[in-house]
Amino acid sequence: MKNHQNSIRIFQEAKELMPGGVNSPARAFLAVGTDPVVIDHAAGPYLFDVDNNQYIDYVLSWGPMILGHCDPVVTRALHEAVNRGTSYGAPTNDENRLAQLVRTLVPSVEKIRLVNSGTEATMSAVRLARGFTGRDKIVKFVGNYHGHSDSLLVAAGSAAATFSVPDSPGVTQANAADTICAPYNDEAFMTRLFAQFGSQIAGVIVEPVAGNMGCVPGSLSFLTTLRQLTAEHNALLIFDEVMSGFRVAPGGAQQRLGIQPDLTTFGKIIGGGLPVGAYGGRLDLMNAIIPVGKVYQAGTLSGNPLATAAGIATLQQLLTAGQPFYDSLTEKVQRLTTGFQQAAQAARIPLKVQSAGGMFTPFFLNETDQEVTSWDSAARCNTQRFAAFFRILLENGIYPPCSQFECWFLSSLHSDELIEKTIDVAALAFKQIS
Numbered sequence: 001m002k003n004h005q006n007s008i009r010i011f012q013e014a015k016e017l018m019p020g021g022v023n024s025p026a027r028a029f030l031a032v033g034t035d036p037v038v039i040d041h042a043a044g045p046y047l048f049d050v051d052n053n054q055y056i057d058y059v060l061s062w063g064p065m066i067l068g069h070c071d072p073v074v075t076r077a078l079h080e081a082v083n084r085g086t087s088y089g090a091p092t093n094d095e096n097r098l099a100q101l102v103r104t105l106v107p108s109v110e111k112i113r114l115v116n117s118g119t120e121a122t123m124s125a126v127r128l129a130r131g132f133t134g135r136d137k138i139v140k141f142v143g144n145y146h147g148h149s150d151s152l153l154v155a156a157g158s159a160a161a162t163f164s165v166p167d168s169p170g171v172t173q174a175n176a177a178d179t180i181c182a183p184y185n186d187e188a189f190m191t192r193l194f195a196q197f198g199s200q201i202a203g204v205i206v207e208p209v210a211g212n213m214g215c216v217p218g219s220l221s222f223l224t225t226l227r228q229l230t231a232e233h234n235a236l237l238i239f240d241e242v243m244s245g246f247r248v249a250p251g252g253a254q255q256r257l258g259i260q261p262d263l264t265t266f267g268k269i270i271g272g273g274l275p276v277g278a279y280g281g282r283l284d285l286m287n288a289i290i291p292v293g294k295v296y297q298a299g300t301l302s303g304n305p306l307a308t309a310a311g312i313a314t315l316q317q318l319l320t321a322g323q324p325f326y327d328s329l330t331e332k333v334q335r336l337t338t339g340f341q342q343a344a345q346a347a348r349i350p351l352k353v354q355s356a357g358g359m360f361t362p363f364f365l366n367e368t369d370q371e372v373t374s375w376d377s378a379a380r381c382n383t384q385r386f387a388a389f390f391r392i393l394l395e396n397g398i399y400p401p402c403s404q405f406e407c408w409f410l411s412s413l414h415s416d417e418l419i420e421k422t423i424d425v426a427a428l429a430f431k432q433i434s
């Protein structure tokens, strides 16, 4: 057993200071039956906790660290930036450079606004859709997560479209009523929905590769149908690529799919580990944003010099490395997938690993499902078995996401040797939980 005495002490103190001892519930380890380890530092593909235990990191700050921790180019850019000041609240050339990098990588983005988180990005995109169209209704999908703004923090009462009930105290019934929740990957449903409500729908926001119920790629027919229906009914299609952006391809999921949304939201990788979100898209839409247009949105630290420096240093390397970088990540994910599937089969454990580029999820299926295509099938997974698997991996130096309904992420620094070690530990865990 690993020594966790400092983690235990520090986390106990954290629970006196912050709700649940965390600044985001996703890292509270609530679903895995053990307390979080407290991290002291990171390097490359590794995390080190305060008891100096080393872990191969498959969370990577929930996606941003695609180049690994302490990338030398990013670190150098930050050191240089911090010596010029940390924030001015005024235009800088680096904001232009980051915006130009996004436009180069994601051609559907003709103009962009930088913000400080994915939540701000999606919240602003939804306000823009409503402000531009003059309509109130927004469609989201059960199992998709777009951050914690009121309009998007709602859950369907069932898999049928519903004028949702709030998913959190504090979200008003009135607010939730303008959000329609629909089943993911169900194009027939969307056709019926638009036939009934099309003239009221301002926009549809979707994770083109869902990552917040575990990795569930949107089917081409589903996403193509969304594009057709929104165009036909003058509603906006918003691709939430906070997670998939710069993760599944240089140009994100929209590049792999060949589908052009009206707006795209970004986060995570665009900031290289610092707080950056962004929303962007069609020129006529973005020119509706204040001070050109009337849709209000603002932010003290938006585009700040440190965050833009880290974002530029990250995106520039991804642009230079191009598609071969993502092919390499994909090849490593495929090796992990094959290794996990073979080891689970040997232990007679129903498992399906689903992936897109450098993100993936091993789903602990129930006895009847063959794959996970929507929240309904994700929710049937054996979360207790996942929790037992998680605890064994953590004790053996692997740091997975602490929920069945999250994605694992790879960096370019996850070597073949680390992939093999991860497969070996997973095989041990499958045997122990079978």
Ligand code: KE4
Pocket: 024, 025, 026, 027, 062, 117, 118, 119, 120, 122, 145, 146, 147, 148, 207, 211, 212, 240, 241, 242, 243, 267, 268, 277, 406
């Ligand atoms: P942030 O506000 O956490 O930067 O982004 C919200 C968000 C928006 N859209 C998508 C597709 C997202 O995945 C996220 C945030 N992802 C979670 C992980 N599943 C962040 C982890 C956390 O909340 O601590």
